[in-house]
Amino acid sequence: MSVIVLVEHTDGIIKKKSFEAVQYASGIAKKAGTTVTAVVLGTVADNEMxxxxxxxxxxxxxxxxxxxDELHARAYTSALFAAAQKENSKIIIALHDINGRAVAPRLAVKLNAGLVAGALSYPxxxxxxxxKKAVFSGKAFAYLNITSDVKVxxxxxxxxxxxxxxxxxSIEKLDMSFVDKDFGIKVKEVNKITGEIPLGDAQLVVSGGRGMKGPENWGLIEDLAKELGAATACSRPVADAHWRPHHEHVGQTGGTVRPNLYIAVGISGAIQHLAGVNGSKTIVVINKDPEAPFFKAANYGVVGDALEVLPKLKEAVKKFRQNHK
Incomplete structure (x- = not known):
């Protein structure tokens, strides 16, 4: 009757958000008087597992x-289904990311299970x-009751x-017999982002918009991010103008981030952008327009030209770190 968790990894290193999913499953398992079984797919060392x-x-x-090692939704679903059957599991946990969104609905159908996508609370x-989950692009919350015997x-x-x-x-091998259609989508090439903090795992994010005036000024965003140990992001107009790569685009049509701190620089705060960042614990907005909509969603705001504010902010962060070593 274990609670099952799908664990994700990159190049054999388990992702931080998967540790969070395991911890979440543990909280549910303790209340139900059962245990947690993690499902790891692909090449991962024993000590990591x-x-x-x-x-x-x-x-x-x-x-x-x-x-x-790469996502194959059918194969992942087959493996999770086999694990759930083996453990007689009634609750299966995955992350609300690309992998989870691809696998969880398929698994729910196979198990005749109720599904809540994007949970924000323990049951x-x-x-x-x-x-509890967010709805309407994060502008409201819904409370959903899963009444089925099996829950995803x-x-x-x-x-x-x-x-x-x-x-x-403890580690136990799960022997699987896959069929050809489980790997029906062929991965021809994988271009991985290296040398950066992945947005999905970032606790701190510095994001820029058109207020940066051009790609030649993006070094100011990167300098502040480096000083903070933060990831960098951008608004859609910036990505569309090719100032920044599209993997940095956050918003309704881009990625979703939920960092502890999100610093928005020169971003007006259109509802489409807010949909991707409003789960942030703390939002700081820097904009020279005091009427920018983003200020209404911000915890803190600075009215000023980003090109003048960012160097001063970077130096303040640097000084703070030096004084607190």
Whole structure:
């Protein structure tokens, strides 16, 4: 009756957000009086999988098929289905990201399960199995009660802080027999972003818009981000103008981020952009227009020219870090 969790990794290194998903599953399992089984697909070292015990997993089911190092939704679904059957699981957790959104609906159909996508809370079992999620691009919340016997949940990353404990998960091989259609989509090439903090994992994000006036000024964004140890992002007009690569675009038609701190520089704050960032814990807006809509969503605001404010902010951060070493 274990709670099953789909664990994601990059080049064999388990992602931080997967530790969060395991911890979330552990919270559910403790309340239900059961255990957590993590499902790891692809090439991952034993010591990396064992570390899942530090976040609440008692066991890891490992499908050691190198083809699973890249997302194949059918194959992932087949592996999770087999794991759920083996563990007689009634609750399956994945992340609300590209992988989870591709796999969870398929798995829910195979298991005849109810699905909540983008959970923001632990289930309230006093009233059934009620989970909170954002709706209408984050402008409201819905509380959904899963009434089916089997339940599938995708968790919004960076919803809960991580609490590491002593623990070591046992590892068990899960033998799978895949069919050709499980790998029907052929991956011809993978271009991975290197040398940067992935936006999906970032705790701090510095993002720029058209207020930066041109790509030649983007060094100011990068300098502040480097000083903070932050990832960089941008608004859609910036990506469309090819000032920045499209993988940095956040918003309704781009990526979604939920960092502890989001600094928006020269971004007006149109509703389409807010949809991708309004889950941030703290939002700081820098804009020379005091009527910019983003100020209404901000926790803190600076009215001023970004090209003048950013160098001063970078120096202030640098001075603060030096004084707190």
């Amino acid at each position: 064992e570390s899942l015990g530090q976040y609440g997993a008692q066991k890891v089911l490992h499908v050691a098929d190198a083809r699973l 309230d079992t006093d009233k059934g199995f009620v989970i 949940i995708t968790l919004m990353p960076n919803t809960f802080p991580l609490n590491k404990v002593d623990g070591k998960a």
